[in-house]
Amino acid sequence: MMSWDDVKFYSEMYARRIRYMYPIKNHLESRRNKKILEENRLKYKNTENPLVSVLIATYNRPELLTERAVPSVLRQTYQNFELIIIGDHCTNDTEERLKKFKDERIKFFNLPERGKYPEDPHKRWLVAGTAPANKAIELSSGEWLAPLDDDDEFSDDHIETLLKFATDNDYDMVYGKVRMETEPDKWDELGSYPLEGSCISHMAVLYSSRLKFMKYDINCWKYIEPVDLKMWRQMKEAGARIGFINRIVGNHYLEKNQEKE
DSSP: OOOHHHHHHHHHHHHHHHHHHHHHHHHHHHHHHHHHHHHHHHHOOOOSSOOEEEEEEESSOHHHIIIIIHHHHHTOSOOOEEEEEEESSOOSSHHHHHHTTOOTTEEEEEOSSOOOOOSSHHHHHHHTTHHHHHHHHHHOOOSEEEEOOTTOEEOTTHHHHHHHHHHHHTOSEEEEEEEEEEETTEEEEEOOSSOOGGGOOGGGEEEEGGGTTOOOOTTGGGGTOOHHHHHHHHHHHTTOOEEEEEEEEEEEOOOOOOTTO
């Protein structure tokens, strides 16, 4: 049986190996992604009045989902969208509540089992919802994809504003600013350019289906990188044309703690 010192030694050795391999992994992914994006630019062209896929991953938060997130999508000034909601193996009445909207654009799919996330609370937070988020991308059929967390809300003109900005300037990905709740009822603005980890919110983004081949990496916790930030970083490194609009496009609420769920 290994001693505690042996455990610490091999753990540190494994961590060093991970840190050493990460730049190599990033380089190889960047080269692959750049090639795919260049090919997709030739295949997919912007059209008028394109379908937008709004993507929501959720787990047992039907009140916030149906009272905040979903209504903010339904009242959009741009109405040509589909709303794809994926449950991370929800065990409550999420589906029944969604059916009450009686809107054919809302599509719900519940995963047969939850994603496999780390036990450590912080590491789990880095990749929470990765499994349903990737399923939502897989099931989307829109020319543009708009992620939204199940406890946040779009501004009424979220899709219209970002879509017009993207198509007018031939961007692959665009993002705006959000009102971020830092303490109960205390709000700051988040969003700036150039694209860096601390200047962008997950729900402030709209990106082209040319980038749909990219998926959220459930192993981000090994590198202490939030899963959505890695996605945006990969888009940037692949040569995606990225634009920032200095407009509020939604509200990002103080997160409810789901670490023990």
